[in-house]
């Protein structure tokens with residue numbers, strides 16, 4: 001393979017080569033065409049999604065000899081120099097290593113000089129949020145009285161750390177993380193050109209692992225191509241980059257469902273031995289559970305970035321929404337601990353133990369509940385003993401009792417309901433129902449009314465999921 005690293009070799013050189021980021025491209029093209037070019041741009045977004053690349057394309061478009069154009073010629077000296085990062089008029093500064101006041105003072109000196117070849121003098125400051133407060137203050141002065149023909153393009157992965165005074169003077173563009181589909185499409189093109197053979201599965205897992213960043217996807221492909229002879233398969237991806245696929249996670253979930261703690265822990269151990277990072281296992285597990293939950297809600301499968309086989313297997317999981325929600329809730333409770341733990345592995349073992357212990361419905365339990373529900377009117381003797389007399393006094397209460405789970409121990413009759421409303425109704429009428437219990441079941445019994453713990457736990461997370469569907473991301 002060519003020596004030049006893939007990410008540099010395949011850096012898009014014009015707007016139309018960029019994958020995704022259409023909203024950014026459309027507005028930038030509009031600005032260039034109309035000639036309304038601001039003095040300062042801010043490109044915000046995660047790493048490896050095209051911020052620096054777009055900054056260079058914009059610089060090229062503005063300085064091309066053919067006039068500011070959305071189709072820079074790529075041939076003129078200015079275009080060629082920018083492609084090679086050699087243009088005198090386009091200065092790239094890494095904000096992370098030039099954070100201080102000195103650097104910005106130098107910059108303020110140099111902005112006084114007009115562009116040499118191009119129309120504009122363009123400063124691209126990467127990771128601008130890393131500048132010190134003094135440096136920002138100095139920069140602000142320049143932005144307040146922008147010298148003619150000077151354009152700043154700031155890029156940052158962390159716009160919240162950029163002072164508002166700076167932000168308000170910039171035209172802002174938000175770059176988004178790229179979808180698995182977008183990354184797959186781009187990587188497929190590159191692999192073809194580089195004559196790298198990949199199976200569809202391998203490509204899918206690489207794009208998943210890239211986690212929104214095309215650059216990360218490119219470097220994974222490069223790494224694999226260097227090690228693997230012939231076609232790269234999903235197995236190569238798993239082995240070489242310590243990435244665990246759906247087989248691992250679905251098997252782990254199966255073992256949790258079977259409530260077999262020993263197998264769950266040894267499953268975890270296998271994953272770690274295959275080189276996966278414990279935090280990655282945590283993330284993978286929660287992602288699959290989340291996907292399973294979203295599938296149960298009937299959300300479009302496109303929204304869930306998994307392949308058909310994974311989707312089918314998740315759909316087949318014998319877990320209902322409530323079960324998945326409480327598993328996810330337990331996972332999220334552990335997140336903080338896992339992130340901070342000195343021994344992440346133990347934290348994860350603890351999480352897995354909790355999941356096993358709290359399995360809301362082991363299969364047996366679930367089918368029992370199901371058949372309870374189906375039997376409706378003609379349930380146990382116990383239920384009928386309360387239901388019949390109550391029916392005469394209050395059909396409404398009787399209706400609730402009919403839908404409840406009723407159990408008896410040595411001293412009590414225990415009615416368990418699903419929702420708060422039913423619980424309240426029954427408690428308000430505790431005396432009436434208890435008198436029936438004493439009369440019809442056992443004069444020494446007391447009555448306990450309770451709600452399923454499951455229902456109580458769930459609310460917070462249900463709200464979070466609802467927010468998710470309203471389009472806000474839950475982080």
Ligand SMILES: Nc1ncnc2c1ncn2[C@@H]1O[C@H](COP(=O)(O)OP(=O)(O)O)[C@@H](O)[C@H]1O
Nearest residue numbers: 007010011019047048049050051052053214215
């Ligand atoms: N939107 C994209 N379309 C195509 N390739 C991309 C895109 N984003 C990133 N890349 C690839 O990743 C490399 C690094 O991109 P870069 O623009 O430096 O990312 P950022 O500045 O957002 O971290 C590029 O050279 C290119 O190979």
Ligand SMILES: [Mg+2]
Nearest residue numbers: 051052126155
């Ligand atoms: Mg960059």
Ligand SMILES: [Zn+2]
Nearest residue numbers: 064073076079
């Ligand atoms: Zn040109």
